[in-house]
Amino acid sequence: MNKNYEIHPSEGHIVLKLNGVCDYGNLKTFYDDVMEHIHDPYPYLVIDCENLASISKDWVRELLRVNLFLRSLNKQMRFVQVKPDLKNEFKSLGMDDAFKITGTVRDALVDFGLVARVSLDTEFINPFLNATLNVLKIQASIEARAGKIYLKKPDEKLLGDVSGVIGIVSDSFSGAVVISFPEQTFLKVMGGMLGEEYTEMSQDILDGAGEITNMIFGQAKLSLNEKGYGIKTALPSVVSGKDHSLNSKAQGPTIVVPFQSQAGVFFVEICLSA
């Protein structure tokens, strides 16, 4: 019989995924299976309900046993990705006080104090850098190399003539990613993407900056959401003109990553505010 739960030990915590309908099967072994993993170095338990369709009272009782055991050891558990129906079910069973619910796995780890809510660290930045290299290579046949990252000064203008912009939005933080091309670089990148030679800017190719940003964002989002960042889908926009600038709603720091490529230099900016 397929188990309707999976246990994934990770760094400092365990993720328990409940799947489908939890009203039969495997319940007898469930408590012992979970208990087997509740020991150092896994003091925290995250119960991921993303794929949980419904849960019976018997299962809730077993989860309560797990919760009581954790509390006796001064350990904690969080439910994440809980659908409204299930929240109501917990409430009707009087479990809303006992079962702490938060948004994503990452939110739970923030609650446990295992990770910072969000910061411009390599974990956050690298998916954007890798996606930039990958998108240009696959879609435009252009090899690029990231240069030294630096912190942008306040009011500093964008370094390119054409920029693709997309908002980074989650329940707990916001920000933006911008890819900014000098005109000559942009024309060569578009040439690589569309298989034609472009010598001047035109409306016809301008949205290419948005499409590149969209692809980079999509790849980075996939990687970051696997780590529980909970970044939502967004649509890109394009800003162009010499010395253009952006009024970002994000008030946090902005980092700039200069790239060298066969098409010339370009810049990726990432800003965040928690």
Next chain:
Amino acid sequence: MFNPNTPVLVVDDMSTMRKIVSKILRDLGFTNITEAADGTLAWEAITKAPAPFGLIISDWNMPNCSGLDLLKKVRSDKNVAKTPFVLVTAEAEQHQVAEAVKSGVDQYVVKPFSKDALQAKLEMVHKKYAA
């Protein structure tokens, strides 16, 4: 592979991406390609087309009518419900793929993609409908 005369509808709000997909299709031999700039315009093209489209390749993430909305419209209209439908998207999270499959998508192409990758997906779609 599809007959080169198959009427194909390419849907994307970004003209660059429409150009990329259309160019790949032309490189693969397709000669009858129509482009639409969003899901609403695409639906208009589908319902007014003199001959039914034999393949729809649509972006997912578009304002107003998304690719998924368009797919659902196509699948719920008996006149065009059996049109091969490919979604192209920069988003490939598991729940999104599951939603697209549930809505009746035939294949799912993740951006960025090469000519070979799109060709392989189209061959799979063709095989499915030829079977």
